[in-house]
């Protein structure tokens with residue numbers, strides 16, 4: 001799950017990963033669900049599951065006690081008593097390639113998918129100055145620690161040669177030069193892109209192989225669009241259809257009776273933007289990207305009043321636009337288990353955890 005939806009792409013205030021259970025305790029029978037409820041825990045117990053994988057975290061705000069006096073800690077206690085672990089992938093799965101919005105787009109038959117708003121806060125640039133002849137070793141160590149990945153390319157680095165100068169102090173044990181004397185050395189400026197969450201790890205790795213006693217490293221925040229993480233997805237329908245025909249498609253594919261829609265869009269629908277769950281923040285982005293329709297959930301009353309011209313907005317429900325990820329998680333874990341020859345059985349919960357009913 002971490003390879004697919006790395007935790008560093010989660011929102012800062014989110015709480016993802018293992019929520020209940022021991023990290024070294026093997027799981028063999030997995031139930032996948034959008035939400036953790038009493039019914040889901042009952043189901044896990046009756047099906048002898050030892051791991052629940054959920055999209056929505058059970059523990060979101062810090063717990064001050066685990067006594068069962070509140071609904072969250074009661075569920076935590078029930079899981080712990082039955083030795084059922086809980087793992088959650090939330091906004092990191094929203095932001096992942098083939099994550100929630102990709103699943104929603106595919107369910108609506110969209111193709112040619114790309115992120116609507118690639119994340120811009122996930123990457124950093126690491127620059128390190130290396131004496132000539134040591135560049136490869138340092139670069140390889142940085143790459144092995146997770147730096148230098150651009151799309152499908154690994155070990156991406158840039159080097160430029162120059163001259164570095166330094167005066168070793170009396171207590172220094174310099175790699176070259178003499179304490180007290182100003183020295184200059186032929187050095188290479190080596191730069192690599194790196195996920196921000198991996199920066200400390202990469203810096204430790206490069207220090208381990210760098211010959212200098214004091215390593216000069218610069219870490220820059222960069223505003224690059226991350227090609228592997230973003231919010232929302234935009235894609236294309238094979239054939240344009242009327243807004244009402246598209247609305248019927250959404251209803252049938254998401255199996256929902258309730259759909260809210262508005263907007264001045266009357267043009268035929270071809271380009272469609274989607275964001276599973278609460279995606280109202282992306283309305284302007286969807287319009288800028290040329291979407292005819294934007295499908296999301298949790299739209300507030302006043303938002304409907306101020307839609308960009310030409311855009312039709314559809315609110316298809318939070319649960320409905322996100323439950324599409326559950327079978328995708330099941331398939332992903334099954335494929336991974338096959339690949340690693342692990343004996344893992346993975347099942348989709350049979351429960352509808354949506355607390356909202358459409359009458």
Ligand SMILES: [Zn+2]
Nearest residue numbers: 277278318322
């Ligand atoms: Zn959600």
